[in-house]
Structure formats: C-alpha cells, structure tokens
Amino acid sequence: MAAHGDNNEELRLFQTGEHACGYWPERQARDLVLDPQDRRLGALYPMALTWGFRRSGDLVYRPHCEGCRACVPVRIPVARFNPDRSQRRCLAHNADLDYRILPAERTEEQFALYQRYLQHRHLHGGMDDHGPHEFDQFLIGSWSHGRFMEIRTPGAAGKRGQLLAVAVTDVTEQGLSAVYTFFDPEQAKRSLGTYAILQQIAWAQRNGLPHLYLGYWINGHRKMDYKRRFHPLEYFDGKRWMPGGQDNADGFP
Template sequence: MAIHGDRDDELRLFQTGEHPCGYWPERTARDLVLDPHDRRLGGLYPMALSWGFRRSGDLVYRPHCAQCHACVAVRIPVQRFAPDRSQRRCVARNADLEVRITAAAPREELFALYHRYLAHRHANGGMDTHGPHEFEQFLIGSWSRTRFLEIRLPPPQGGPGELIGVAVTDVTDQGLSAVYTFFDPDHAQRGLGTFAILQQVAWAQRESLPHLYLGYWIRDHMKMDYKRRFRPLEAYDGRRWNEFDGELAGR
C-alpha cells in the first residue's frame, strides 16, 4: 500500500500477516507498518503518532485487525491536564524520589531492572527471556530521539540513588510518546507507573509540547484500563482525535 504524491514523497505502508495478539492470547492480530527502510522515518514519526501509530524499536506500526477494533490510540492534551486526587497523592507519596532525563543508552543497571520487571510482570509470556540485545532492539530506535526518564531513590551521601523506575520516552516537536515503562516490583506500592506518566506530563508542559501519547487503551483489558484515569484524554477513531468519552459513546 502506498500514499501517492510525487515519487520522492510516496509513503509506503505494509500490512503484516496474522500473528498472535500480544494482549488477547486467543486472538490473532495484524498491523500496518511504515516502510522500515524509509530514510525519512524520523521526520515522518510525529505525523505517524498523530495517525495513531506507535514505535517499537525501528518499526512504526498501528493495529489493523479485520474483526477486532479494541485498540484505541489515546493521548493527553497536556496543557489542559489536571491531576485528580489520587494522582496528587501519588506525587506526594513519591516526593522523595529523584527524577532525571538521560540519553537512551544501554547500561547494565537499566537492563537488570528491566529483566526484574519482566520476570515479575510477564513471567512465561515470552518477554521475560529478553537479553540485552532484545532490550535495545525493543526500546531504543536507531533514528528516534529517545530519552530515559529515570526514577531513583534518595541518593546516599557520595553516590547516585538506586534506580527503581524508567520511562522510555520519544521526543518530537509535536509531543512526547510514552514508549514503555518498567520499575522495581519491590516498590509497586509507590504507584510508579502513574508517577512516571505524571512526570512525562510535567516534562511536556515544561517544553510547551501539546501532547503526551500513551499508546493504546484496550477495551475490557484490565492492564490497559489505567489510561482512562488521565483526564482530559483524547482518542483516535481512525480519522480524527475526539474527547475520550465521546469516542467511546460512538462505539
């Protein structure tokens, strides 16, 4: 499939074959993928985000399943965002933590935390066997402007604090994209997933960026339902972005 213009402007899209769905093990899935060999991917990526696409490694994809439309791309319009009471409590509970933004470079400290998270959250799901190569292949793109938002315990005297969370974040002129978040399961009570999103919202606000893209909210999927708690929220219907509740009411 191609979106035609001048020859140099042609945008090529590919449809994958059927593969196991990563969210519903009894289902199969298909994706639309931007041409991974297109040298313009870095420049096309912000537009692709606005069309409901995501990045995984160097692939930019969007679910394109014939019989299932459960995956809904969502984003936070960060300048209108207002944390609710629970989210404000999460920020207060984690006020002792150190947050910093670093280059997306592989380090043993990062991989060790990633492996612990997968072993706890995705045991026997396939991802828990990821090694350092898969870590880089999945999270760090060769053309994307990716950063790690690191979350650390208060530092002891003379050294950095223990790393307990990482939000892998792509930076574009149109907004931030929350690619993946992993954290120390021993600190799950802190609500580090929520805290990471709130920190990404604050980051986008500081940079005067309009949106934080959260990937896909998935109807009836408990692990993805948390995204609806960030309001206001916008959902993509395949043509345009709508207020989240209005989009769902039309389905």
C-alpha cells in the first residue's frame, strides 16, 4: 500500500515476523503495521481505519498472514442500523443502567474490573498478568483518540452505582472504533458486550458519525460470531468496503 501524509512524506508500512495467532492457537500470524515512530500516526489513524486497520495501544495494525485471510474488517453504517429482537431485549433488560463518556484515563476501580475480567475470560492467555502499565499501554497509548464509556447500576443518594463495564472507544471523524470492552464476569446474563455496542451505535448516531468499526470478524470463530448479528454490516475486501450478505455472513469472502 502506498500512501502519503498531509506533508507529502511517504507513509512507511512494516510487516512483523511470525507470532502465535491470537484466534487460532495452531496457526502463525503476521501483521502489517504503520511505522510506530511516525510522528503523524495519531493524525493518520482515522484514515487507516478506512483501510481496515485497527489500534492496540500506539500500534496501528492489520493482519497480513501468508495464505490466510480469515480476519475480515467490519463496520456498522449506524444510520441504517436496526436492532433485532435479541438486541431489543438486551436494551430492555439493561434499561436500568446508566452510562457516561469519560476521558481515557485509568482509575483504580476500572483497573480492578479489568483484572477480574481477564482472570475470568483470558486466564493463561498472556494478558491475565497485566498491571497498570500494561493497561495504559494497551488501552490508552500516547496519542489516544479514546474515551471510556462507563456502564453502571443506578447510584443512590448522589453516589455512583456499581461499575459493570467499560467500553474503550476511539472517536474520529470517520466514526467510532470499538477498541475493547471489559465487564463484570458475574453479570453474564446482562450481555454487557452487546449492550456496549448498542450504546456505541447510539453515541455515533447522536454525533452524526457514519460508522462504528468493530475490528475483525472471523468466520467460524465462536468469540467473533456476535459481530454478524448487527445489521447491516459492511466488510473491507482489501480495496473497498462492501455490503455483507443477508445474514451478515453469506456475502463475506
């Protein structure tokens, strides 16, 4: 991919060496990354979203594996989104919750919830020993476009309610990007991951932003299956964004 920044400097892309695939343990993966030392990285990131890239800390990357194209970038055109019956039930079930948008700054309460989430969902997965530094490095970075959406139970007598979830969300002129969500593992019945996406869609709609970027969808992967339930869903074929199939899977490569 050839590209130039606003000052006409060439944009450099690097391919990483092979590393263990985070989705299929038996496979090896590679990534295409924007030059991490490029001082324009924060300004280039919104456009990179439209090229199928994603952010992890300060790293802007896209999977680029030899012989494998399983990771498909997907996004929701929020103006045309219609919740299905299950998503409407999720909204109704969580109608008692409050949420607010905050700067991307770690608090002790958020970090404690993050640790509980990792211990439950990613035990021995390489992230369960994350400390405060890793939290900041992974979710915030040095040039973050991010905000934290806190989801809580209602407070009483002027106090904040219990923190149930945090949705780390990047805000750009191209739309919102759902970077990462962590939630109370004891609240599984609330489907807080789905609820967070529904609130991010509403957030984008309120602000007149065109898309919510959901990262990568992987056909046949249990942890990624929820993404195809959002209608309509567009996918990036390497050159352009395309509409998904009727069930948000049939039209994907």
